[in-house]
Amino acid sequence: MPDLIPAPRQPRAPVRGGGDFPVRRIYCVGRNFADHAREMGVLAPASKADRGQPVFFLKPADAIVTGGADVPYPPGTQDLHHEVELVVAIGLDAPAEELTREQAEALVFAYGVGLDLTRRDLQAAAKAKGLPWDTGKGFDHSAPLSELVPATQVGGLEHRTLTLQVNGEQRQHGTLADLIWDVPDILHELSKLFALKAGDLVFMGTPAGVGPLVAGDGFVATLDGVAELRGRIVAR
Numbered sequence: 001m002p003d004l005i006p007a008p009r010q011p012r013a014p015v016r017g018g019g020d021f022p023v024r025r026i027y028c029v030g031r032n033f034a035d036h037a038r039e040m041g042v043l044a045p046a047s048k049a050d051r052g053q054p055v056f057f058l059k060p061a062d063a064i065v066t067g068g069a070d071v072p073y074p075p076g077t078q079d080l081h082h083e084v085e086l087v088v089a090i091g092l093d094a095p096a097e098e099l100t101r102e103q104a105e106a107l108v109f110a111y112g113v114g115l116d117l118t119r120r121d122l123q124a125a126a127k128a129k130g131l132p133w134d135t136g137k138g139f140d141h142s143a144p145l146s147e148l149v150p151a152t153q154v155g156g157l158e159h160r161t162l163t164l165q166v167n168g169e170q171r172q173h174g175t176l177a178d179l180i181w182d183v184p185d186i187l188h189e190l191s192k193l194f195a196l197k198a199g200d201l202v203f204m205g206t207p208a209g210v211g212p213l214v215a216g217d218g219f220v221a222t223l224d225g226v227a228e229l230r231g232r233i234v235a236r
């Protein structure tokens with residue numbers, strides 16, 4: 001049967017070396033760095049044994065902004081915030097529920113760096129009332145993303161750092177060694193809740209230093225030695 005409406009365009013992220021990564025879902029992890037949990041007023045776990053369950057939320061696949069395109073300041077907020085994050089791109093369907101670490105690592109196709117843009121005022125209002133975070137997190141253009149870099153070219157992540165500069169000034173900096181839940185941990189936890197599939201992206205959570213962005217701001221997000229994302233916030 002023919003489609004009865006124009007088919008939505010499949011969101012795609014460019015991959016270093018050529019070709020695209022078609023995006024299926026975007027999973028995001030909240031509070032995955034203790035210093036960011038503290039700045040949000042949440043008690044950080046004292047050790048891995050106390051870490052409980054990770055916080056997950058989703059963004060729509062078409063929230064990605066690629067190729068360094070301008071990011072329009074979103075409607076409905078007076079407090080757009082940046083969160084620089086490691087992004088993991090899944091290249092295979094998960095073979096099982098409750099992935100082992102080895103199975104989880106085998107699914108990773110590529111890494112990149114992205115921004116989990118947040119309408120902090122709407123998120124704070126939702127948190128206060130125990131309501132969902134969707135309007136605060138899952139809006140159009142809320143996931144600017146670098147080129148993806150094949151995992152085979154990246155090697156170990158634990159000593160890499162995330163940095164965000166805005167208008168040439170450093171706002172956020174952290175090391176992936178400080179992740180409360182590392183990549184295999186997160187894929188294991190996600191696999192208990194969702195069937196991970198090729199085309200899924202995972203935004204891994206942000207270090208401390210989140211803050212406002214306004215129209216005219218230029219940002220540079222880096223995963224050192226791996227990927228860089230440059231972009232600009234523009235008035236709608």
Ligand code: MN
Pocket residue numbers: 028029030083085116205206
């Ligand atoms: Mn985040």
